[in-house]
Amino acid sequence: MRTKLIAGQEALTMVLHNAIETAEYAGDGVSAGILTDRLEWHEKELWMMKATII
Numbered sequence: 001m002r003t004k005l006i007a008g009q010e011a012l013t014m015v016l017h018n019a020i021e022t023a024e025y026a027g028d029g030v031s032a033g034i035l036t037d038r039l040e041w042h043e044k045e046l047w048m049m050k051a052t053i054i
Helices: 002-025 029-051
Strands: none
Touching (some): 002 029
16 A cells, blocks of 8 residues: 555656646746645655655
8 A cells, every 4th residue: 555655656746847847948937836845745745655664
């Protein structure tokens, strides 16, 4: 179960990275900023999930 949650978070962070690049390329700094904030939250959650695996 945890493995699937981690895989989902990893996939989501990759999507967010791509979306941020797209927003920046389009010159949409506001959207890039919002997406970056969201990405930071998901990366923290991913780190915490991985930290609980022993």
